[in-house]
Amino acid sequence: MKKRQPEKMHEVGIATEIYRMSRAIAEEHGGGPLEDVFVRVGELTAVEPDLLEFAWQALTMETPDARSKLHVEYCPAVQMCQSCGQTPERARGRWLPLCPNCGTLLKVEGGQELDLERVSFLEKE
Template sequence: MHELSIAEGILELARRHAAGRRVVKVEVQVGHLRQVVPDSLQFAFQLVCQGTALDGAELVIAHIPAAGRCRDCGAESVLDGFPLRCAPCGGLDLDVIAGDELLVDALELEDEVATNERMGHGSHV
């Protein structure tokens, strides 16, 4: 289960950042190309957080649509399915410009809010 390793990555990053404080909310951005099932990620997150400083923390998942730039016609279009295809010309030779995000956008701690902590953009998580 792909979502479980993502949940563990989020947990690790949040715990490191929280340094012992309780975490009440975690906001993450997940790109479309990650093919994450939000319900599965929620479930996995609650599971891995049990007994940690994140136990009971709310997970807010922002879905980032995928977008690509066509190498043939230069158009930028939203990629909403597989295979990834340029909308205007149907070309398959695309540079992905959005949609592979996987990062913790904000972390709400019991006594402060920390923002923009990136986690492994493009890495194995």
């Protein structure tokens, strides 16, 4: 698992990148201001959805995209037992060391998502 970067709010850098990509898509289609931007963020990316949405607002505040909204879909990682096939429940941010059912080491799946899913924008005035 990657360690969290020491700089504060790396969400700002990620929001900047999402914004750049979203604008590029809008420009390609002769679009005007952005409306809704949908992203999927996995648990293992160490990105806080709230901070990302906040960073987006700060970033677009004084631009023609000020009224756009970033929608973050949080994708939790799943711990799966390769021995008995269970996917035991766990609290967010906490990891189970072993399968509570059979004691086998659990495998982690998913949680790596950091994808721009969909962008909508208004007509250019």
